[in-house]
Amino acid sequence: MKPSRRKFLEQSLVTIGACALAPFGCRWAGIDTAAPPATDRKRASSFEPAYLELERGGELARREERLWELMKSCRCCPRECGVDRIAGETGVCSSTAELKVYSAGPHFGEESPLVGRRGSGTIFFSNCNLLCCYCQNWEINHRGDGQYRNHEDLAVMMLSLQERGCHNINLVTPTHFVPHIVKAVRLAAAEGLRLPLVYNTSGYDNLEVVKLLDGIVDIYLPDFKYQDGKLAAKYSNRAADYPEVAAAVIKEMHRQVGRLEVDEAGVAVRGLIVRHLVLPHNIAGTDRFVRWVAKELSADTYVNIMPQYRPEHRAFDYPKIARRLTSEEWQQAMAWAREAGLTNLDA
Template sequence: MCPNGKGSANLSAKPGDKATDVWPSYLALAASGELHRRAEAAWERLRACDLCPRRCGVDRLSGQVGFCRAGAQARVASHNTHRWEEPPISGSRGSGTIFFSYCTGRCLFCQNYPISQLGVGEDVTNERLAQMMLTLQRWGCHNINLVTPTHYVPQFLAALEMAAARGLRIPIVYNTSGYERVETLRLLDGVVDIYLPDAKYADDAIARRLSGFVDYVAHNRAALLEMARQVGVTLQRDAEGIAVRGMVIRHLVLPNGLAGTEEVLRWIAENLSTSAYISLMSQYFPAYRAVGDPELGRSITFDEYDEALDALERLGFENGWRQEIDDME
């Protein structure tokens, strides 16, 4: 049983001109009671945690922790207005990020390792998490951007129910490494309007060595298909260009071809669509354990990023963003 009380059905969900009759879509689930049922179902999963592909089976409600080290309460490093996401996510007023502590991965090069690996942050109740969402809305953010939320889906759902009952009306962005279980994503069907997943690797051995992910490729691809099923493969925007529904797939180009960029893009082209929005990132720099690493210990070169852009073009992708690189070798 989730600690959230039965949610109020007294929501003033109003019809919108977006992809669904009610927008953000979680308002319809809240009004019908389905959001409460999802929150309860998710909470039960904490008793033998199987939220991510690792399926540790630990009882997080009794104080056990699994691979990710997350406990019964969500742990949050910060909540803030973020202006440097992709333009339709940040818009003119910023995206309301909630940075969750810990991670289901162990990227050697993680730029946020104090948060993801060392657990910097504070434990928060579901009530506090709901307050954070409402605060971000009050600050004018276009959306609630859950950064690395996989291991806290139950806490998020419980908090969302509270926040929706108190007037939350901005959409949810689910910003993830892409290492997801489809069973967990199904709990988010009709809850999340915008998915922001990574497609990090095309090779399981590399994914395991650099990020500690087991069977990343199959899980990532199944997750991308499920996200596309839920919200569509492209990105719908309002009159001001702000994302209202859909997905953006991020791919970080790594040095020495380690991210398998062309293969990742080819799979997306062949199995999702060349209309998918791709955010092709050049911002890699050696952080954390990548410093001094023979393969990872440098930024990418101009030629490496150029090759990635060539692949994007050759495969026929029509939508998305590229980054400048100034610090080329």
Template sequence: MKTFVVKPGPPAYLSLTDSQWKQKIERSKELMSPCVLCARRCGVTRRPSEEQLSGSDDRGKRGTRPRDYAAGVCRTGDKAKVSSFGPHFGEEPPLVGRRGSGTIFFAGCNLKCIFCQNYDIAHLDRGWEVTDEELSRIMLRLQEIGCHNVNLVSPTHVVPNILAALRLAACRGLKIPIVYNTGGYDSLETLQVLDGVVDIYMPDMKYGEAEPAQEFSMAPDYPEVNFRAVKEMHRQVGDLVTDDRGVAVRGLLVRHLVLPRGKAGTQKVMEFIAEHISKDTYVNIMDQYRPCYRAVGNPVIGRRITWNEYRQALEIAQRAGLTRVHAL
């Protein structure tokens, strides 16, 4: 596999001025209500009005915070909800290094994948609400224990909270790269706000065709949205580069999970990467699919993939000319 080694500099977010931080945070809040943070574009009001905050409307007593303003697909209001955090050693080698990737798993998700392996987090909302201050302390704690990066898992629907927390953490000494670990169903408006903030984008590229995207994730426009989003991510950060220890510094890392019966559309995904992103894109072709959640018993994807299905996916990537494929 090709390697691209650079002398690491400071993370992108440390170059932002106070004015730029304020603009990005305010813009992200605008995208939150009515919410268009992700490609669902639910349009729900996730931030309570001033009347709701003060309790002066007719729906509650003074000082209460009605919860009926949160009704989008992600089931998240104006606060981020964290399900767990800590060093993770199961990510790709450039993220893990020797001391682990500092993952923060956010509850809720903007996709509805019936095979979700983290359905208790994504669909059942297991976790606890955190303030921006608390989230910033989590980021700093991950750095303190030696993690190579802050890895934000399923971050799209809580970008405003992340930005506010990251600004606080940066002011208090955070200086490790930010990984945006997304399902790949992101709006361009949100990604544009993140330009100059995120160091490493790690999107899924789940589907190459609309039909399975609708059948298994209720998102028929996923391929169109995803291809556009990944192209923007690459424009911002380029191909993945590492330091001399092999630890990721900046760039794009794509994940593609092989599904039974070719339902992930591997051919179209790999061809798109090769033709429209870069043949030097770091691509992890994953074999760990297993039926979970509502995929159990499904006649199409209710089984593990075969070795032949996985081998075919690798051959497709090779024929497309991709030079940095992470496999078994």
């Protein structure tokens, strides 16, 4: 039986309360649980996320069905493990069909068009399909910290984040749980969810799945981590095809949603943001990355070139990435971006 809105919101207090905000420490600072001001509510009420139209026509249900099919011999991501996750088998991502979530809450450390005044409504999924050796969230992505949840719980998290005034639902490391996400969005939409969905991914996604997300996701937030397959294989668990895969899926994401659009308050409502973490010794291929964006997407693509690399997890096993960036490396990365003509860099 479909839970009432009251029940959803009563549950939400329990669910969000149980979802650990504390482990993120200062990254979660600034949480404000007061109701959003009237102006924000007005903006929110005039925006309609893409998934509502698909749901009205029955297409969202059809997409969900096709996504569940992919899990029976899993090819939800380019690893194509072929395991039956519905039957409890696991592949590279160590995930069965049981949904596992680490936390949900407003996040103020994302790009400013996502954060706005009241935060990005971030949901961290447990485990990962890429598994970089230097992962900054290795406890969640490698060790699988988190709690098993059902679809109603996930829908409640989304509604609670909306109720708290967040500007979007930011799905972090969603690739291996896309069928669950679509199911939860359908439940939450029936109960009043109206926020845009942010698909916050490593970029190692199955092109077929990204095509199935056309008209569901409003804002794509992919990484583009490497330009060299040998380096991708070395540092990201044998993902030698990462550069080709990420290039193809990011082009598809750009085709679907285009350039980043913001509302009158500067808050993102639709479009693409590409992230690129600069690595020591130019292991990420920053010079090639910025040229690729200018040539294959557009020079005004919103790009976040990130300087915050720090060695974590198993990075100290690899001498070239066992240190932070130098200021010269960072300045060189930004010079390459300017030379490539990129005009919409995250400030």
